[in-house]
Amino acid sequence: MKQAYQKLDVPKKNSVEMPSKVLLVDDEKEFVLTLSERLQIRDMGTAVVYDGKSALDLVHNDAPEVMIIDLKMPAIDGMEVLKQVKQTWPEIEVIVLTGHGSEQDKKKCMDLGAFTYMQKPVDINLLSKFLKKAIEKIRTNQ
Amino acid sequence: MGNNKEVLSRGGMQFFSKMSASATHEIKNTLAIINESAGLLEDLSMMGEKGKPLSPERVNDISQRVIRQVQRANFVLKKMNQFSHSVDRKTQIADLEETVCFVLDLASRLIEMQGVVIKVTSPLSRIMVETNLFYLENMIWKAIETACFAAKEKKQVVISFGTDVAVPSIWFSMDLVKDNLMDDLFGSKEDCALIAHLNISIKKNKANYSFGLLWPKRFNPITPN
Numbered sequence: 001m002k003q004a005y006q007k008l009d010v011p012k013k014n015s016v017e018m019p020s021k022v023l024l025v026d027d028e029k030e031f032v033l034t035l036s037e038r039l040q041i042r043d044m045g046t047a048v049v050y051d052g053k054s055a056l057d058l059v060h061n062d063a064p065e066v067m068i069i070d071l072k073m074p075a076i077d078g079m080e081v082l083k084q085v086k087q088t089w090p091e092i093e094v095i096v097l098t099g100h101g102s103e104q105d106k107k108k109c110m111d112l113g114a115f116t117y118m119q120k121p122v123d124i125n126l127l128s129k130f131l132k133k134a135i136e137k138i139r140t141n142q
Numbered sequence: 143m144g145n146n147k148e149v150l151s152r153g154g155m156q157f158f159s160k161m162s163a164s165a166t167h168e169i170k171n172t173l174a175i176i177n178e179s180a181g182l183l184e185d186l187s188m189m190g191e192k193g194k195p196l197s198p199e200r201v202n203d204i205s206q207r208v209i210r211q212v213q214r215a216n217f218v219l220k221k222m223n224q225f226s227h228s229v230d231r232k233t234q235i236a237d238l239e240e241t242v243c244f245v246l247d248l249a250s251r252l253i254e255m256q257g258v259v260i261k262v263t264s265p266l267s268r269i270m271v272e273t274n275l276f277y278l279e280n281m282i283w284k285a286i287e288t289a290c291f292a293a294k295e296k297k298q299v300v301i302s303f304g305t306d307v308a309v310p311s312i313w314f315s316m317d318l319v320k321d322n323l324m325d326d327l328f329g330s331k332e333d334c335a336l337i338a339h340l341n342i343s344i345k346k347n348k349a350n351y352s353f354g355l356l357w358p359k360r361f362n363p364i365t366p367n
Contacts (some may be wrong), residue, residue: 015292028175030210034179074255
Protein backbone atom coordinates (compact mmCIF):
# COMPACT_ATOMS: atom_id res chain seq x y z
CA MET A 1 0.00 0.00 0.00
CA LYS A 2 1.25 3.47 -0.91
CA GLN A 3 2.30 5.59 2.04
CA ALA A 4 -0.44 8.21 2.52
CA TYR A 5 1.70 10.76 4.39
CA GLN A 6 4.63 12.16 2.41
CA LYS A 7 7.69 13.70 3.98
CA LEU A 8 10.59 15.51 2.33
CA ASP A 9 13.91 13.74 2.57
CA VAL A 10 15.77 16.71 4.04
CA PRO A 11 18.05 16.82 7.07
CA LYS A 12 16.25 18.10 10.19
CA LYS A 13 17.06 21.68 11.04
CA ASN A 14 16.34 21.33 14.71
CA SER A 15 15.08 18.93 17.31
CA VAL A 16 11.60 20.43 17.68
CA GLU A 17 9.05 17.71 17.33
CA MET A 18 6.55 18.28 14.56
CA PRO A 19 3.62 16.05 13.52
CA SER A 20 4.53 13.30 11.08
CA LYS A 21 0.95 12.73 9.95
CA VAL A 22 -0.94 15.87 8.98
CA LEU A 23 -4.02 15.44 6.80
CA LEU A 24 -5.00 18.48 4.74
CA VAL A 25 -8.57 18.63 3.43
CA ASP A 26 -9.56 21.35 0.97
CA ASP A 27 -11.24 21.41 -2.43
CA GLU A 28 -8.89 24.22 -3.57
CA LYS A 29 -6.25 21.89 -5.01
CA GLU A 30 -3.55 24.44 -5.78
CA PHE A 31 -3.87 25.90 -2.30
CA VAL A 32 -3.72 22.64 -0.43
CA LEU A 33 -0.89 21.15 -2.51
CA THR A 34 1.25 24.24 -2.00
CA LEU A 35 0.53 24.38 1.71
CA SER A 36 1.33 20.68 1.99
CA GLU A 37 4.72 21.20 0.33
CA ARG A 38 5.50 24.09 2.67
CA LEU A 39 4.67 21.96 5.71
CA GLN A 40 6.90 19.17 4.38
CA ILE A 41 9.73 21.68 4.09
CA ARG A 42 9.09 22.31 7.81
CA ASP A 43 9.72 18.65 8.70
CA MET A 44 6.12 17.47 8.68
CA GLY A 45 4.59 14.45 6.97
CA THR A 46 1.47 15.37 5.03
CA ALA A 47 -1.36 13.83 3.02
CA VAL A 48 -3.86 15.75 0.92
CA VAL A 49 -7.48 15.02 0.00
CA TYR A 50 -9.99 17.25 -1.74
CA ASP A 51 -13.33 16.35 -0.17
CA GLY A 52 -14.93 15.32 3.09
CA LYS A 53 -15.68 11.73 2.11
CA SER A 54 -12.06 11.01 1.10
CA ALA A 55 -10.94 12.60 4.37
CA LEU A 56 -13.14 10.30 6.45
CA ASP A 57 -12.00 7.27 4.41
CA LEU A 58 -8.34 8.13 5.02
CA VAL A 59 -8.91 8.82 8.72
CA HIS A 60 -10.53 5.40 8.96
CA ASN A 61 -7.65 3.62 7.18
CA ASP A 62 -4.63 5.56 8.37
CA ALA A 63 -5.52 8.09 11.05
CA PRO A 64 -3.56 11.37 11.10
CA GLU A 65 -2.32 13.08 14.24
CA VAL A 66 -3.60 16.45 13.11
CA MET A 67 -6.06 17.54 10.43
CA ILE A 68 -6.30 20.89 8.69
CA ILE A 69 -9.74 21.28 7.14
CA ASP A 70 -11.61 23.84 5.10
CA LEU A 71 -15.27 24.40 5.98
CA LYS A 72 -16.88 24.91 2.58
CA MET A 73 -16.56 21.80 0.48
CA PRO A 74 -18.94 19.95 -1.84
CA ALA A 75 -21.03 17.07 -0.41
CA ILE A 76 -19.71 16.48 3.14
CA ASP A 77 -18.54 19.88 4.37
CA GLY A 78 -15.77 20.60 6.86
CA MET A 79 -18.13 21.10 9.80
CA GLU A 80 -19.56 17.60 9.29
CA VAL A 81 -16.05 16.11 8.95
CA LEU A 82 -15.02 17.84 12.18
CA LYS A 83 -18.12 16.53 13.96
CA GLN A 84 -17.62 12.94 12.80
CA VAL A 85 -13.88 12.92 13.50
CA LYS A 86 -14.21 14.30 17.02
CA GLN A 87 -17.03 11.86 17.81
CA THR A 88 -15.13 8.78 16.65
CA TRP A 89 -11.46 9.74 16.98
CA PRO A 90 -11.32 12.41 19.73
CA GLU A 91 -7.52 12.06 19.94
CA ILE A 92 -7.11 13.62 16.47
CA GLU A 93 -6.62 17.39 16.68
CA VAL A 94 -8.42 19.40 14.01
CA ILE A 95 -7.38 22.84 12.83
CA VAL A 96 -10.08 24.65 10.83
CA LEU A 97 -8.63 26.82 8.06
CA THR A 98 -11.28 28.68 6.12
CA GLY A 99 -11.73 31.62 3.81
CA HIS A 100 -15.38 32.08 4.70
CA GLY A 101 -15.62 32.07 8.43
CA SER A 102 -18.15 33.91 10.53
CA GLU A 103 -18.02 34.27 14.30
CA GLN A 104 -20.93 31.80 14.45
CA ASP A 105 -18.94 29.23 12.44
CA LYS A 106 -15.96 29.76 14.72
CA LYS A 107 -18.04 29.19 17.84
CA LYS A 108 -19.67 26.10 16.34
CA CYS A 109 -16.28 24.64 15.35
CA MET A 110 -14.76 25.30 18.76
CA ASP A 111 -17.84 23.77 20.45
CA LEU A 112 -17.39 20.69 18.27
CA GLY A 113 -13.85 20.34 19.55
CA ALA A 114 -11.65 22.08 16.96
CA PHE A 115 -8.10 22.74 18.19
CA THR A 116 -8.11 26.20 16.64
CA TYR A 117 -9.85 28.21 13.95
CA MET A 118 -7.82 30.15 11.37
CA GLN A 119 -8.61 32.35 8.38
CA LYS A 120 -7.10 32.19 4.90
CA PRO A 121 -4.67 33.54 3.78
CA VAL A 122 -2.71 32.01 6.62
CA ASP A 123 0.67 32.91 8.14
CA ILE A 124 2.71 29.69 7.82
CA ASN A 125 4.68 30.46 10.97
CA LEU A 126 1.48 30.83 12.98
CA LEU A 127 0.06 27.64 11.48
CA SER A 128 3.30 25.77 12.27
CA LYS A 129 3.11 27.08 15.83
CA PHE A 130 -0.41 25.67 16.23
CA LEU A 131 0.64 22.35 14.65
CA LYS A 132 3.46 22.12 17.17
CA LYS A 133 1.09 22.93 20.04
CA ALA A 134 -1.37 20.32 18.77
CA ILE A 135 1.26 17.58 18.72
CA GLU A 136 2.44 18.61 22.20
CA LYS A 137 -1.14 18.23 23.45
CA ILE A 138 -1.42 14.80 21.83
CA ARG A 139 1.89 13.64 23.37
CA THR A 140 0.84 14.93 26.81
CA ASN A 141 -2.46 13.04 26.61
CA GLN A 142 -0.84 9.79 25.53
CA MET B 143 -48.62 46.99 -2.20
CA GLY B 144 -46.13 48.69 0.10
CA ASN B 145 -45.62 45.45 1.94
CA ASN B 146 -45.04 43.62 -1.35
CA LYS B 147 -42.33 46.13 -2.26
CA GLU B 148 -40.68 45.59 1.10
CA VAL B 149 -40.72 41.81 0.61
CA LEU B 150 -39.30 42.24 -2.89
CA SER B 151 -36.48 44.52 -1.62
CA ARG B 152 -35.64 42.17 1.22
CA GLY B 153 -35.43 39.21 -1.19
CA GLY B 154 -33.25 41.32 -3.50
CA MET B 155 -30.90 42.20 -0.65
CA GLN B 156 -30.61 38.53 0.29
CA PHE B 157 -29.78 37.66 -3.32
CA PHE B 158 -27.16 40.41 -3.56
CA SER B 159 -25.62 39.34 -0.24
CA LYS B 160 -25.43 35.71 -1.29
CA MET B 161 -23.67 36.56 -4.56
CA SER B 162 -21.29 38.98 -2.79
CA ALA B 163 -20.40 36.41 -0.13
CA SER B 164 -19.69 33.78 -2.77
CA ALA B 165 -17.55 36.17 -4.85
CA THR B 166 -15.53 37.43 -1.89
CA HIS B 167 -14.94 33.88 -0.71
CA GLU B 168 -13.63 32.92 -4.12
CA ILE B 169 -11.36 35.97 -4.22
CA LYS B 170 -10.10 35.07 -0.76
CA ASN B 171 -9.26 31.61 -2.03
CA THR B 172 -7.25 33.06 -4.92
CA LEU B 173 -5.39 35.32 -2.47
CA ALA B 174 -4.65 32.30 -0.28
CA ILE B 175 -3.10 30.47 -3.25
CA ILE B 176 -1.05 33.53 -4.24
CA ASN B 177 0.06 33.88 -0.60
CA GLU B 178 1.17 30.23 -0.42
CA SER B 179 2.90 30.47 -3.82
CA ALA B 180 4.89 33.52 -2.70
CA GLY B 181 5.70 31.71 0.54
CA LEU B 182 6.85 28.62 -1.34
CA LEU B 183 9.15 30.75 -3.51
CA GLU B 184 10.60 32.22 -0.32
CA ASP B 185 11.08 28.72 1.14
CA LEU B 186 12.74 27.47 -2.04
CA SER B 187 15.05 30.46 -2.27
CA MET B 188 16.09 29.93 1.37
CA MET B 189 16.80 26.29 0.56
CA GLY B 190 18.77 27.54 -2.45
CA GLU B 191 20.94 29.67 -0.18
CA LYS B 192 21.67 26.52 1.80
CA GLY B 193 22.85 24.67 -1.30
CA LYS B 194 19.70 23.04 -2.70
CA PRO B 195 19.52 24.33 -6.30
CA LEU B 196 16.28 26.00 -7.38
CA SER B 197 15.15 24.79 -10.81
CA PRO B 198 13.91 27.37 -13.36
CA GLU B 199 11.02 25.02 -14.26
CA ARG B 200 9.84 25.06 -10.67
CA VAL B 201 9.93 28.86 -10.53
CA ASN B 202 8.03 28.99 -13.82
CA ASP B 203 5.37 26.58 -12.52
CA ILE B 204 4.81 28.73 -9.46
CA SER B 205 4.64 31.96 -11.44
CA GLN B 206 2.11 30.37 -13.84
CA ARG B 207 0.03 29.39 -10.83
CA VAL B 208 0.03 33.01 -9.63
CA ILE B 209 -0.97 34.25 -13.11
CA ARG B 210 -3.87 31.74 -13.21
CA GLN B 211 -5.13 32.91 -9.84
CA VAL B 212 -4.90 36.59 -10.80
CA GLN B 213 -6.98 35.79 -13.93
CA ARG B 214 -9.47 33.87 -11.81
CA ALA B 215 -9.87 36.74 -9.34
CA ASN B 216 -10.17 39.22 -12.21
CA PHE B 217 -12.97 37.14 -13.77
CA VAL B 218 -14.89 37.09 -10.47
CA LEU B 219 -14.40 40.84 -9.99
CA LYS B 220 -15.57 41.62 -13.53
CA LYS B 221 -18.74 39.56 -13.02
CA MET B 222 -19.35 41.17 -9.65
CA ASN B 223 -18.88 44.64 -11.14
CA GLN B 224 -21.31 43.81 -13.98
CA PHE B 225 -23.75 42.47 -11.40
CA SER B 226 -23.53 45.68 -9.35
CA HIS B 227 -24.59 47.63 -12.46
CA SER B 228 -27.73 45.49 -12.86
CA VAL B 229 -29.60 47.97 -10.68
CA ASP B 230 -28.63 51.03 -12.74
CA ARG B 231 -31.87 51.19 -14.74
CA LYS B 232 -35.44 50.48 -13.69
CA THR B 233 -36.09 48.50 -16.85
CA GLN B 234 -33.97 47.44 -19.78
CA ILE B 235 -33.99 44.99 -22.64
CA ALA B 236 -32.36 41.72 -21.60
CA ASP B 237 -31.34 38.66 -23.60
CA LEU B 238 -32.67 35.63 -21.68
CA GLU B 239 -29.86 33.23 -22.63
CA GLU B 240 -27.15 35.82 -21.87
CA THR B 241 -28.74 36.53 -18.51
CA VAL B 242 -28.96 32.82 -17.65
CA CYS B 243 -25.28 32.33 -18.57
CA PHE B 244 -24.31 35.41 -16.57
CA VAL B 245 -26.08 34.13 -13.44
CA LEU B 246 -24.43 30.70 -13.93
CA ASP B 247 -21.00 32.39 -14.06
CA LEU B 248 -21.79 34.59 -11.08
CA ALA B 249 -22.97 31.66 -8.97
CA SER B 250 -20.58 29.04 -10.36
CA ARG B 251 -19.00 28.37 -6.98
CA LEU B 252 -22.36 27.93 -5.23
CA ILE B 253 -23.48 25.51 -7.95
CA GLU B 254 -20.20 23.59 -7.83
CA MET B 255 -20.63 23.14 -4.07
CA GLN B 256 -23.86 21.27 -4.74
CA GLY B 257 -22.11 18.95 -7.22
CA VAL B 258 -24.70 19.67 -9.92
CA VAL B 259 -23.86 19.85 -13.62
CA ILE B 260 -25.93 22.39 -15.55
CA LYS B 261 -26.22 22.32 -19.32
CA VAL B 262 -27.67 25.23 -21.27
CA THR B 263 -29.36 24.54 -24.61
CA SER B 264 -29.33 27.72 -26.70
CA PRO B 265 -32.57 29.00 -28.24
CA LEU B 266 -32.95 29.04 -32.03
CA SER B 267 -32.90 32.83 -31.98
CA ARG B 268 -32.24 35.40 -29.30
CA ILE B 269 -35.14 35.97 -26.91
CA MET B 270 -35.38 39.48 -25.52
CA VAL B 271 -37.58 40.80 -22.73
CA GLU B 272 -38.00 44.28 -21.30
CA THR B 273 -37.64 43.94 -17.56
CA ASN B 274 -35.84 44.92 -14.40
CA LEU B 275 -32.51 43.16 -14.93
CA PHE B 276 -31.64 42.75 -11.24
CA TYR B 277 -34.93 41.05 -10.38
CA LEU B 278 -34.70 38.90 -13.53
CA GLU B 279 -31.26 37.70 -12.34
CA ASN B 280 -32.75 37.14 -8.89
CA MET B 281 -35.58 35.02 -10.34
CA ILE B 282 -33.19 33.00 -12.53
CA TRP B 283 -30.99 32.31 -9.50
CA LYS B 284 -34.03 31.15 -7.49
CA ALA B 285 -34.98 28.82 -10.35
CA ILE B 286 -31.40 27.46 -10.62
CA GLU B 287 -31.20 26.97 -6.85
CA THR B 288 -34.55 25.15 -6.85
CA ALA B 289 -33.56 22.97 -9.82
CA CYS B 290 -30.21 22.07 -8.20
CA PHE B 291 -31.97 21.13 -4.98
CA ALA B 292 -34.56 19.15 -6.89
CA ALA B 293 -32.16 17.21 -9.12
CA LYS B 294 -32.24 14.02 -7.11
CA GLU B 295 -29.68 11.42 -8.09
CA LYS B 296 -28.12 12.29 -11.40
CA LYS B 297 -27.40 15.85 -10.28
CA GLN B 298 -28.01 17.18 -13.75
CA VAL B 299 -30.08 20.16 -14.80
CA VAL B 300 -30.80 21.25 -18.36
CA ILE B 301 -31.82 24.84 -18.99
CA SER B 302 -33.59 25.47 -22.29
CA PHE B 303 -35.78 28.12 -23.86
CA GLY B 304 -39.30 27.94 -25.28
CA THR B 305 -39.67 27.81 -29.04
CA ASP B 306 -42.77 30.01 -29.22
CA VAL B 307 -41.32 33.49 -29.86
CA ALA B 308 -44.60 35.10 -28.78
CA VAL B 309 -44.28 33.63 -25.28
CA PRO B 310 -40.73 33.98 -23.97
CA SER B 311 -39.88 31.20 -21.51
CA ILE B 312 -36.99 29.52 -19.70
CA TRP B 313 -37.27 25.83 -18.80
CA PHE B 314 -35.44 23.91 -16.09
CA SER B 315 -35.44 20.12 -16.48
CA MET B 316 -34.16 17.48 -14.07
CA ASP B 317 -33.88 13.71 -14.59
CA LEU B 318 -35.60 12.98 -11.30
CA VAL B 319 -36.85 15.19 -8.49
CA LYS B 320 -36.96 14.94 -4.72
CA ASP B 321 -40.36 13.83 -3.46
CA ASN B 322 -43.22 16.35 -3.51
CA LEU B 323 -40.92 19.16 -4.52
CA MET B 324 -42.96 20.06 -7.58
CA ASP B 325 -46.05 20.62 -5.41
CA ASP B 326 -44.80 23.68 -3.59
CA LEU B 327 -42.49 25.41 -6.03
CA PHE B 328 -41.99 29.15 -5.52
CA GLY B 329 -44.64 29.45 -2.83
CA SER B 330 -42.83 31.77 -0.41
CA LYS B 331 -43.80 35.42 0.06
CA GLU B 332 -40.50 36.53 -1.53
CA ASP B 333 -41.04 34.26 -4.55
CA CYS B 334 -44.59 35.52 -5.07
CA ALA B 335 -43.45 39.16 -4.87
CA LEU B 336 -40.72 38.51 -7.42
CA ILE B 337 -43.04 36.66 -9.80
CA ALA B 338 -45.60 39.46 -9.58
CA HIS B 339 -42.98 42.18 -10.10
CA LEU B 340 -41.59 40.47 -13.21
CA ASN B 341 -45.11 39.73 -14.47
CA ILE B 342 -44.28 36.12 -15.19
CA SER B 343 -45.99 32.84 -14.41
CA ILE B 344 -44.63 29.47 -13.36
CA LYS B 345 -45.60 26.35 -15.25
CA LYS B 346 -44.88 22.97 -13.70
CA ASN B 347 -44.62 19.81 -15.71
CA LYS B 348 -44.58 17.01 -13.14
CA ALA B 349 -44.58 14.27 -15.77
CA ASN B 350 -41.18 15.15 -17.17
CA TYR B 351 -39.71 16.82 -14.06
CA SER B 352 -39.48 20.34 -15.37
CA PHE B 353 -40.75 23.80 -14.66
CA GLY B 354 -40.74 27.00 -16.68
CA LEU B 355 -40.75 30.75 -16.21
CA LEU B 356 -43.17 32.20 -18.74
CA TRP B 357 -43.64 35.80 -19.83
CA PRO B 358 -47.06 37.03 -21.04
CA LYS B 359 -47.97 36.48 -24.70
CA ARG B 360 -46.90 39.40 -26.87
CA PHE B 361 -47.69 40.42 -30.43
CA ASN B 362 -44.55 42.42 -31.23
CA PRO B 363 -41.47 40.52 -30.12
CA ILE B 364 -38.52 42.68 -29.07
CA THR B 365 -35.72 42.42 -31.61
CA PRO B 366 -32.06 42.44 -30.55
CA ASN B 367 -30.02 45.59 -31.32
